[in-house]
Amino acid sequence: MTKKWTVDDFPIGIYQLNDDQSVNFQMNRFFNWTNDKTMLHQMKGIETPQQTYPQIISAFKRLGQNALEEGNQLRAAMYLRAAEFYLPENNPSKKKLRDQFIELNNNFYGIDNAKHFLIPYSDGNISAYKVMSQNPQGTIVFVNGFDGYIEELSRMMLIFRDAGYNVIYFDGPGQGYMLENYHMPMTHQWEKPMKTVLDYFDIHSAIAIGMSLGGNLVLRAAAYEKRIKQVVCFDVLPDLFTCITHQLPEQIQQKIQKNKIIAVNKADINATLTALMRKSLMLQWVIHQGMTVLGADTPYDFIRKAMQYNTTKISPLVTQDVLLLAGQNDHYVPVDQLPLQISTLINAQSLTARIFTAEEYSSSHCQLGNIGLALTVILNWLKQTMIKQKKLKTFSPEI
Known part of the structure; x- marks a missing residue:
């Protein structure tokens, strides 16, 4: 029997695993994608008094190899991804680790080649996946951010699928496949890769969700691509500079x-x-x-x-329903970015904002520590906006 994924498949809590704030965040990140508590104990043992990236990389490689020998695909995948995460672009081991991560991760989640698509774009290909719900209520197009590989988010994508949505998720310019295979840098004009993906799959109505820097990119896409009907900034990021x-x-x-x-x-x-x-x-x-x-x-x-990744000028062009998420203690995106983003969305069909708190274990960037709560908020908001849209379509004012 195929597992049905739910918001309960993400853990709750932020753990102190490393004295370096950024390294600690990334360790919690990779734990969150697995909900494998063995990783908490193992990663805590990595730290040394004078830690360096080479030392951290070596430790993650060792843990990944151990997990492989133990037959734990997902744990091995995330450790190898963690090692690759810190490797510079010109390191010859980077591609091998990336390929291992993708193979192990996709095998664990049952994401086979039939769900993977290479879409011609510029001088390369966009790498996209599509997973189908049995009774879809709509189509989610999910956009990643500054440093992720879209495959990392497979669990989240399957939760959206099992909640009743077809899901298309892809790496565009400056991300994952396009960055590693074609060295194609990111573009702030995200309506271009979004149009390519919507055209390829013949999508006429979409929900665009952007994670981290993706929260900036999806607003830009929605400003110029009106096949997008709802926009979720998970989290807000109106000004990268x-x-x-x-x-x-x-x-x-x-x-x-x-x-x-x-x-x-x-x-x-x-x-x-x-x-x-x-x-x-x-x-x-x-x-x-x-x-x-x-x-x-x-x-x-x-x-x-x-400085190009600023939504101030394009936000008035956004006319869709918009949901903005923000973490109270986000160390990457200051919480004052939320009112800044709200102030520029003057023509949105509707605008909803949610600040997540430490008491909810979700005040970090992209609600790491309680991703399940963030997904619950998103799914509830989608349900409400769809009900509202149906009422508007059937409403006939008296003359």
Whole structure:
């Protein structure tokens, strides 16, 4: 009998596994995708007094190999993905680990080749998956963010499927398959890959859900692609530049303001950020990953390109039903980004916002620690908006 996936298949709680805030978040992330409590004990043993990324990578590889020998596919998949997550783009082991992760993950969830599609786009292919509900209420098109592989989210996609939706989920430019196979950087003009996917599957009405930076990308897509009827920002991310500079020491934030990102300051900004990267594992990873994702040659170029990912100008073009999610203690996206996003969506058909709290174990980025609660909120909101739309269609005012 095929398992029916529900919101209860995600764990509840954020665990202290590593003293580095960013590494701790990522460890909790990979645990959340498995709900495998053995990983909590194993990952806590990784930390060393002077930990480095090579040391962390080596430890995850070892844990992944152990899980393989024990026959635990999903645990092995996530450990190998965790090791690959921290490898630089030019490391020859990166592709092998990525391929192992995808094979093990898809085998565990029963995602076979019949559910996988390569869609021509520009000089490469968009990698997309489609899972079908027996009695679909609609079609969800799910967009990933800054650093994920869409396969990581398989459990979430199957929960949406088993809640009654056909689900299409894909890696576009700057993500997963397109980034690794074609080195195609991300575009802020997300309506272009979204149109390609909707056209390919002949979708005339879609629910667009974007996770992390995807919360920025789906708003951009909805502004220009009206086949999207409902939009979910899971979480909000209206200004990528602000989210990046939020990670910097306050005195450096003053030095790297938007009006100072100009050519004459390039050498100084590069020197400042390079020095910071030597002191912080998080900034080291964020800036290297950002340069790869956005196709930038230097930290300055990455910061400058990040300024394109701002929803202020396009938000008035969004006329759909919109749900905004935010975490009270999100260390990547400050919670004050939520009112900023609300203030710009002046023409939305309807606008709903939800802040998640520490008391709910869901105040972190993308509600890590209680993803099941976030999915419950999304599914309830979808049900309510669909009921409202049906009433509007059948309403006939008296003349």
